[in-house]
Amino acid sequence: MRLLVFGKTGQVARELQRLAPDATFMGRNEADLLNPAACARAITATDASAVINAAAWTAVDKAETEEAAATVVNGEAPAAMARAAAAKGIPFLHISTDYVFDGAGDQPFTPDYPTAPQNAYGRSKMAGEQGVRAAGGPHLILRTSWVVSAHGANFVKTMLRLGAERETLNVVANQIGGPTPAAAIADALLTAAKSMIQGAPGGTHHFSGTPDTSWAGFARAIMTEANLPCQINDIPTTEYPTPAKRPLNSRLDCSAFTSAFGIPRPDWRLGLKAIVKELTQ
Template sequence: MKLLVFGKTGQVARELARRLPDARFLGREEADLTDPAACATAITAADAEAIINAAAWTAVDKAEAEEAAATVVNGDAPTAMARAAAAKGVPFLHISTDYVFDGQGDQPFAPDHPTGPLGAYGRSKLVGEEGVRAAGGNHLILRTSWVVSAHGTNFVKTMLRLGRERDTLRVVSDQIGGPTPAGAIAEALITAASKMIGGAQGATHHFSGSPDTSWADFAREIMRQAGLQCHIEDIPTADYPTPARRPLNSRLNCDSFVNDFGVSRPDWIDTLPVILREILMG
């Protein structure tokens, strides 16, 4: 399976690299997402059976002040990639986010639920989704949430650091979602790419970890498994203001991805020890 992957240092890209030693990975120095035309050219020139875009602007708060720049990276670049992939007749797989929804209610969002981003990051990702669909090729838009791993900056690594430094942490308890191991996302994308190369059709699907939980309860489980005696105090989102509004409801209905590609939601509680061991060893 000849795959071309955009991204090298992100959480999912690094997990893909572990599993795809023969794939070609393009970092910023080879395909800068601030230059959508260059990204399209890389696809046109590549000998690939499928394209995976694992690169993105993920600085949610920074996007509020730099929405135009975030939209180029998250919107214009994936659109250009998808058009180039469609022109070559190869599948294009793209990672998106729960932030395209408004975060209202307490039911999991289905892939066809109306979108309504709360901020610049979500709007930029929605532009990308719309562009990928409009390109007309065989594509997969895989929305996910709360990505964690032993790499980069994420909630697990932050909680471990703070849990060692403090006796008590105040953590938001009214935002609910599914923590999703980056390794599981990588495996889901590889499975989907293989099936799409074989003729399966993509579409928009959801993939997040199970069970759904709050940030506060997620933090408690991290402390428990890491053996840290750090008390987690529940607070509402209103007590933890950020430049970008966070969705209260990040639950995702993942049934269609299970049905179409046979990939079930990963159990983040069972996967967490693997991530913790890698962080602590590393």
């Protein structure tokens, strides 16, 4: 399998480099997503048998004031990539987010649930999904949530840093979702890419870690795993205001993805154990 991957330094891209070191990885210097045409040209010129887009605008709060730029990166660039891949007849795999939903209720969102993003980041990612589908080629849109790893900026690394500095932390307890190890996402993308190269259908799917928990519950698990005595105090979202509105419900129904590709939801507790071990070695 010859792979072209957009992204080098992001959490999923770093894990893809571990699992598929022979793939071609394009960072911002080689293909800047602020230049969608350049990204499309890279696909036109490739001899890859599949393309994975693991690059994105992930600064959720910053997108509130820079929505136009976020929409180019998360919306226009994936659409241009998907059109170029469709022209070559090769699968295009794209990572999306639970933020395309309204975050209401307490039931897991199915892939066909109506989208209604509540912030600029979510709107930019929804635009990308629409562009990928409109391209008409073989594609996989993989929505995920709460991505964590030993790389980049993420909740696990923040909690480990603060937990080592403080005796107590206030963490939101009424936002519920599935933390998802980037390593599991990378592995799932590679498995799906192999299947799609052989003709398996793609579509829009969900993939997140299990069991669902709150940010506060996740924080307590992090402290326990790292043997940090820091106490976690539950607070509501209203006590932790952010520029971008966060969904209270980030639960994702991943059963269709498991049925289609034989990939079960990953246990984030095992992923957390591996992340903490890597960071403390």
